[in-house]
Amino acid sequence: xxxxxxxxxxxxxxxxxxxxxxxxxxxxxxxxxxxxxxxxxxxxxxxxxxxxxxxxxxxxxxxxxxxxxxxxxxxxxxxxxxxxxxxxxxxxxxxxxxxxxxxxxxxxxxxx
Numbered sequence: 001x002x003x004x005x006x007x008x009x010x011x012x013x014x015x016x017x018x019x020x021x022x023x024x025x026x027x028x029x030x031x032x033x034x035x036x037x038x039x040x041x042x043x044x045x046x047x048x049x050x051x052x053x054x055x056x057x058x059x060x061x062x063x064x065x066x067x068x069x070x071x072x073x074x075x076x077x078x079x080x081x082x083x084x085x086x087x088x089x090x091x092x093x094x095x096x097x098x099x100x101x102x103x104x105x106x107x108x109x110x111x112x
Contacts, residue, residue, distance in 0.1 A: 006062045012085055022063070023059055024085060039072070040073075
């Protein structure tokens with residue numbers, strides 16, 4: 001898994017230079033883990049801790065290679081709570097409850 005430091009803003013997911021940046025506000029003193037899932041899977045494929053020492057203020061962030069995470073679903077575990085990215089462009093629901101965001105890039109298929 002190719003991981004870069006990333007950048008704090010904008011919050012949510014964004015694409016730059018072949019990487020998807022994940023950025024989330026996390027209260028001080030809380031552990032934060034980014035969990036990524038293959039589409040419709042219940043078991044995380046990737047888990048990355050976002051340490052407080054690397055934060056800018058309360059914002060934690062990481063960038064992952066686009067080709068490795070494109071189309072995956074994700075959420076954060078902050079402390080003991082599962083948190084869906086409030087800036088996610090697409091949300092996955094199970095039994096009417098938002099459980100994950102989906103990495104959705106603003107790409108247009110010109111072949112359509």
